[in-house]
Amino acid sequence: MLDTVVSAETPEGIAVELRPAGFGARYFAYLLDQFIRIGIVYTFALATIIMGGFGFGLLLILAFALEWLYPVAFELSRWGATPGKRALGLKVVMDNGLPITPAASFIRNLLRAADFLPAAYGAAVVSMLLRRDFKRLGDIAANTLVVHRPTTPAPVAIEDVEPLAPVRPLQPQDQAAVVALAARASRLTRERLDELAALAAWVSGDMGRSGPEVTRRVLGVAQWLLGRR
Amino acid sequence: MHVEALAIRLRPRSNGEAADLGVRLCQAAAPSVFGCYLAVALPLFVVCLACFELAQWLPTVAIWLAKPWLDRTILFVLARAAFGQKTTPWDVFRARRQVWWSQLLRTWTQRRLSPWRSLTGPVYQLEGLRGSRLRKRVRQVRAGKASAGLLVTGAFNLAEAAIVAAILSLFVWLTPEGMQPTIPILLDPSNHGIVQFVVALAYAVAVAFVEPFYVAAGFGVYLNRRVELEAWDIEQELRRAMP
Amino acid sequence: MTPLQFEARYQADWEELQRLLHRLQRHERVPEPVSAERLASLYRRACEQLALARARAYPTHIIERLNQLTSDAHQVIYQQRELGLGRLRRLIGRDFPCVVRAHSAYVWLATAVFAVPMVTLGLLVYLNPDLILSIVDPRTAAAFEAMYSDTAKSIGRLDNAERDWAMFGFYIRHNIGIGFQCFASGLFAGVGTLFFLAFNGAYIGGIAGYLTERGLSSTFYSFVVTHGAFELTAIVLTGAAGLRLGHALVAPGPRTRREALILAAREAIVIVYGAVGLFLIAAAIEAFWSSARWIPLPLKYGVAACCWIGVLGYLWRQGRHAR
Structure with missing residues (x-):
């Protein structure tokens, strides 16, 4: 890389x-x-x-x-x-x-x-x-x-949605990808966010589906991964 | 577009770092980039320099005018290099309709005058949009990055100028003491022709060396813009994570 | 441990470390001094936590924060503990003279190519002053004569204003320019270097012969002899470095030309560093010492002799037994 x-x-x-x-x-x-x-x-x-x-x-x-x-x-x-x-x-x-x-x-x-x-x-x-x-x-x-010069990272505001446990255990780098998506969510257009969440839908057991509802569930998994239960 | 196949580590960067990444890409793909670019540029420069017979100022202006058109070859190679592909001049020739002959009028007019052409170049050449959608997309990519595009253009124009100055002064440095041309000799009208020709030659060398890095720096800022707009870095990670 | 728990548990540590660093970076005068032990322990802990966070692929903002904290602390803790003079001392004390000796064949060749035309043309011009016009035009010859005439207030320049500093800058540029010519033109298979060495030798010799013939020898030699120890040596050394480059291009041996050139440049550049140092010393002496008229001639010659012995002895012996 x-x-x-x-x-x-x-x-x-x-x-x-x-x-x-x-x-x-x-x-x-x-x-x-x-x-x-x-x-x-x-x-x-x-x-x-x-x-x-x-x-x-x-x-x-x-x-x-x-x-x-x-x-x-x-x-x-x-x-x-x-x-x-x-x-x-x-x-x-x-x-x-x-x-x-x-x-x-x-x-x-x-x-x-x-x-x-x-x-x-x-x-x-x-x-x-x-x-x-x-x-x-x-x-x-x-x-x-x-x-x-390294800059101080801006504190991330992650949208509060209901936490949801992933349907299967995730590798550390997969966890990181899902959390990164949640951290970036507020800066993306709605459509683009849905598109990206569809790629990660398998973590919430929604593989192959997309839409605002799936997005919400994926973001919920991110909350769970961060430690909100 | 298969984002997961990108051979570049994407993350949100500052504009300066994004331009550096572009330069780094150009370094990594240097054999492909310079091989293809010089295969096109050198014959063109020879033709331009031959125009010296028509008018002494013509070679410099002709090379300057041709830059956006040459950029297209470089960008074609860089875009492939971003996916880890090598390119030969033959590949460029096979894609000539898309690389050399499309958007011909725009390349020689509006693109030449655009002060951020290396930033918007990828939109015109790589995204395959037309008409109003293209214009809208260009505005979207440029928004907030126009100054970055401008600075990239400014910096690399200065690099070109520095290299022209360096080459010209090499002539003076490598002339033995006591035989160096003085200002009055350089300004003498009878020497005007040779001075102009040497300047045109130095300019050709500078463009041959700097232009790929300039296009690459703009390409880097463009990629960074797509990371901002579309979270390409996250898409890259998510696609890799897919079971 | 989830990222949130991780953050919550160590948040206090990070903030304390941040505060300590902030105070140290600002050089704030505080009632109680910052405890070095506390800082070191917080730093070590932050390092461990960073390794942990990386291994567990925690969210970017946590890793970035720790990365920044540790690199800041790293900077503060190791702030200028050493002057870094070691490298400079090694260069002066060992590397430069050793590399010069390792290239002695090139140095001798460069010396010959430089000195033979110098002596030859010096003698020729001394015997037949008109020959000077084959090197310089009449105006320049006259200017040189005026510079070293007994009436000039300071030697070696035309205007006698107190411009030592300006001349210093000029000499630096001029000297380093000659060095650059000798070194870089080695890339033309060494021919350029040979040409410049011979040309500069002939030029200097010609001027010397001319001025000697004109009876200005005492002003001229007292002017050039001191900084000559550094300047002439440095010209020969840059020439030797250029010859090294040229040789690598002409006869790369078992390597490719490119590899041979890179290797040669890496070694030769050490000579160039040293030569730049010599040129700087030469420029300083030329501007402030050589041109001064008030210094008695015996003193000037005495110092010059010391300089010559010093420079040659340095290149000959220095660093010979260093390991």
């Missing part, structure tokens, strides 16, 4: 799911950061224009620091992401899902110089499109991964 997820194992033996972020989201995060940096330099330039040569020197140092230290500083903060990445729900972690280390952050950001080559981040674009984990060269060298 094709998926973008990579799993990393924790020392506790638990597989943590990481969802590597691909080209689209990362490009927009980069653009956003670039706008922020240009904005800062521009504001500062207006302020230092009266200071003459010394101000110009300061401006160059600032531009240099923003180019190389801005991402490092933000990636080592508690968000683990630059403001652009944060806005797009991204985060930088190590390959094993741990927070990014300072050295890794330095390496991946220094090697942006290699990713930039031959121009306009050409190497990074090609690398991100060709690699399964969407890494750019800097990520490969630093063993880091840009991932979609």
Whole structure:
């Protein structure tokens, strides 16, 4: 089964799911950061224009620091992401899902110089499109991964119908499928819900039948599986 | 449509992740996708580049115009790849009536101008609807996803631009110090032709590389939309669970 | 246990863990410190519960919640316990010099291809200064002369404004550009690398010969000799890496060309990392040290000698006995 997820194992033996972020989201995060940096330099330039040569020197140092230290500083903060990445729900972690280390952050950001080559981040674009984990060269060298930040799942509201015991014992994954149907029920059209419930009708002994009544019984089985009796 | 035969793990995803899944699909099916796509695209690009004799700007514009039509070949292969099927150029040729010659007028006009064409492409090409039902369906799929489709188009246009810039600057990088073309030389009218041709060539290479990923990213968002609208992921599970 | 019972039984644990994590992530100052033991035990329990929930295929929202809790806790608990400097230290302390030595044949070849044209053209131009015009146009030659003339305020550049930082950026780009040419053009069966090594050698040698003939040797050599230790070495090393790529393409041996190239790139890229480091050091020295006029010449030459010995000795000995 094709998926973008990579799993990393924790020392506790638990597989943590990481969802590597691909080209689209990362490009927009980069653009956003670039706008922020240009904005800062521009504001500062207006302020230092009266200071003459010394101000110009300061401006160059600032531009240099923003180019190389801005991402490092933000990636080592508690968000683990630059403001652009944060806005797009991204985060930088190590390959094993741990927070990014300072050295890794330095390496991946220094090697942006290699990713930039031959121009306009050409190497990074090609690398991100060709690699399964969407890494750019800097990520490969630093063993880091840009991932979609996991979001808190919305609490599911499951329609209250009368619980009904399944007509035969169900395998765990079959139970999960029936419960998932119930959890999604409120977001589907009536007709589509009936169609899907007809596929699961065998759990309530209605195999081969369909309609609102069957749907209600299937949802009842879901309630029973969740533990309402 | 046999949802249970899909070789992709479906679940509700964010738009960004959905586009990533599309790219991942394209990577997994790369031999099929690029084999079929380049078999069609390369001859076409050669013809386009040959138009250089007619007008210097023509190759670039011709390649740009042909993109939606080329997308159809890519999408045909991707849709089969989603079910784990391999595709050869011969398969595409046998399906040519459906892939190449249907909706021809629409492909070269309205589809070319659509800013979210990789999102709505699957509706036009794969769902087999016509007339008002097709229009209604397109609106339904697009609702709430138009911005995602727009962002996919924007991102991959930027990718194309980046690769064009990269290829052009490769010419400069790989010229020895002291012989590199300077801006005045590039702007010199007598060199205009060669510059335009090199740009067209770089554009052709960028389109040859990026377009399948663009179509795939839009296809990923489309699949995600169907998960939202029709709970395909749940259908997938339920059909597997059926005794 | 049904999902609802499962949720009800452990809900309190999860909420407590969530609260602890929240406080730790916000760096909130709280009256009582968060107990590390309590956190660890809650985390371990959440891990067990996640494994259980997965095995029993509980509803997605429970699994997702536990997945998020454990991965957050994981992040907090292992927060920056190590600086991750180990990898960097390993690269500098062992991998880079060892890989360079493992490619010594390429390094020697690259050195020869670089140095022979450099010396040859240097001598030729010294003996016959007009030959410089076969490498650069008259304007550039004049510009070089002006840069190293005794009247220039800072050496090696035309405008004498205090732009060390700007020049630093310029040197980085320029240096890494040369390194990129030498490395990447190895993909043209190594011919590109050979060409760029020879060309850059000839270019540098030609300029040196020309300026020596013009009597500007003291300014010129005092300028280039320090950062040259890093820059010239790095050019040769990127060239060696490029030759490795080219060799893999021309003679892949028992592997397919593709496999051989991937293997070669994986090894050669370590050299490139190191070379990028050398280029950065070179750019910094070039911008802030080499161009400074106030430093007395003996000091400059002394430091330069140390740099050369340091760089070569590092590549020669470092990491030799490391296991």
